Amino acid sequence: MKAMPLKTRIPSRLMAPCGMNCGICMGFLREKNKCLGCTTDSPQKPKSCLVCRIKTCPVRPAHSAFCFDCRKYPCPRLKQLDKRYRTKYGMSMIENLDKIKRIGLRKFMAEENRRWVCPSCGRPICVHNKKCYACGKVIHTAALFIPI
Ligand code: SF4
């Protein structure tokens, strides 16, 4: 069978300081009221993200874009978010952050762009509902990890 050409090209600017990949967020992928990601000030951003205390955390060094550079990493707030995502959505922010630190952002994004791919059309699938917003396919979580 011919491999599905990858059409998922989530840019690194969509990685939030907490380790969330905004490119696979329901808020980013939906057509209406699209949020443009953590690092932008889009008015469609949900309140929970507008008031996010991780994004604006003063403990993170000014030069750093990610929590792994923080002396308190991983702090209780980040652990709580990570636990919620691991439990509800099968994705770990702390794992993401550790991996970015280990292999670099460029390689990490390449891995993400293979991991969250719809097998039917090659577009990104959503971490929250495992749905492809391009073709409507819903994918089983177990099929999501393709190591590189
Ligand atoms: S809703 Fe929050 S997590 Fe989703 S894309 Fe916007 S900032 Fe990122």
Ligand code: SF4
């Ligand atoms: S790990 Fe916690 S304390 Fe450190 S920058 Fe991130 S949110 Fe702030």
Ligand SMILES: [Zn+2]
């Ligand atoms: Zn699809």
